[in-house]
Amino acid sequence: MSRRLLLMLPAALVLIFLIVLPYANIIVISFRPLSPDGAYGQGFTAANYVTVLTSAHYWRQIWTTIWIGLVTTALALLLGFPVAWDLARNRGRSQALRRAIALSPLLVGIVVRSYGWTILLGNNGVINRLARALGLTQSIIPLMYNRFGVIVALTHVFLPFMILPIMGVLQELDPALEQAGRSLGASPRTAFRRIVLPLCLPGVQSGCVMVFILTISAYVTPMLLGGMRVKTMPMTVVSTLIDAFRWPLGAAQALVLSLCGGLILIAFMRLTPMRWNR
Template identity: 40%
Template sequence: MPDTATPNLAGAHAMAPRLPRRPFAGAAPWLLSAPALLLFCAMLLVPLLLTGLLSLHAFDGTRGVLPAMTAANYLEILGDSYYHEIFLRTAGMALAVTVLAVVFGVPETLILSRMRSPWRGLFLIVILGPLLISVVVRTLGWAILMGNNGLINETLQWLGLVDAPVKLVFTQTGVIIALTHVMMPFMVISVWASLQKLDPQVEQAGQAFGASPFTVFRRVILPQILPGILSGSIIVFALSASAFATPAILGGRRLKVVATAAYDEFLNTLNWPLGAAIAVLLLIANVIVIVGCNRLVERRFRQVFEA
């Protein structure tokens, strides 16, 4: 006799009502991200596109921007040693600021992560507090500190380390010092985010097996915080290369960088196409340097730690 207690699963499945297929189910992620995507295009991509188109226009000193399209602006920048010097100075300054931010920011974040409450929160506020103050205000503060009669020179002379005031304002050294202070919080934030994912038991296990503190840092801590260091370096380099306020105030008219050169073309000579071409080349150089260095450093560290 057939077992009437056993349910007929095939029949039940066939008689079950089928749910209607949603025609826009695959488009749901695009529809949800559409407002942010439109805002991104309107606030970033469209201005960049318009700047790129402006850089291809011709310019005449008497008639202004001409509708004719030309690559003369890019050829002028690429063929003039004056602009070569400006781009090299900007790259060297951004690289120096990035190296100093890594040298001082990584140990500072490691020390901060090992502090106990409430000191850790207090010092974190002290480090990140300058982000709440305008860059112009901080740069003016550094201009006062580094002046001939500023606190730095007076302290050096009082200690007998120098006989005459050290010139720091309107020099590249002064700009690098101030930019390092301005960019330091970005490095601390990036490394701090990586340190929060670090399991302290792994570090303690390395020490328990007899590894030295330097070996534990090199083999355990550094590989795990390396993404934060790379992210912070990219942010610091990009912001330093495109910085305007600090080089303009502390560098003056003679110590030009790419941002101040573009500013002068826009507002002083009114050569908007040339200024736009300088800005586009700065963007392209930033992208090339950041992507290339990121891949090179990641490959080099991967080879070291795998060995």
């Protein structure tokens, strides 16, 4: 075996055992029939897929999941880009502190962060109480147990995954490029649109892909903030697998969601140029 292959072996083994085999296993399970005396029976059947694909109920959930994913990604881009810009461009003494604050959501576990939002957004939470105390309203403002709450929390939780790659490309970008544009007669806005933006597209793209993938597969945050009233596909998958103990159907549900997400990613990659050259 060549030295190069040998060096690749450890990584390859990790990938095969932790990613490829489990995935292959899920695919196999999704074609198994249900069994009364175990997680799944022997033989092959497409029935699980028929159940998922023909059910308007599941399609609604897939659509909810993807809709939340798209909106969260867009919000994270909108909020994350200016932050990434500031962190990459404005040096000075506060830079380290600003970075720490921007990336701090990563320091706290996802469950804790999501619970944090329930404290803020709950019907009896900080914001509602404050609004009542200030006399702004007498009724409850519905901030939670709806898509709004789920999206707010997801955006916060996954924002660092948008900021980091964009910050990376912006840091690599020679500030003289923008200045060259200005010296040639471009306004700040035009220099941004014609020079900075195209050159940081790769970072925007990876940020969007990461946030989208993380969002459509998120479980804890939609569950805590949606309180079973916002049904996303991962929640259904978990309850099918664990509560109903129907592994084959759960596997099929998970794979259909993955497939839909994958198709959207492919479309996204096609629409945005991965690299600025050619």
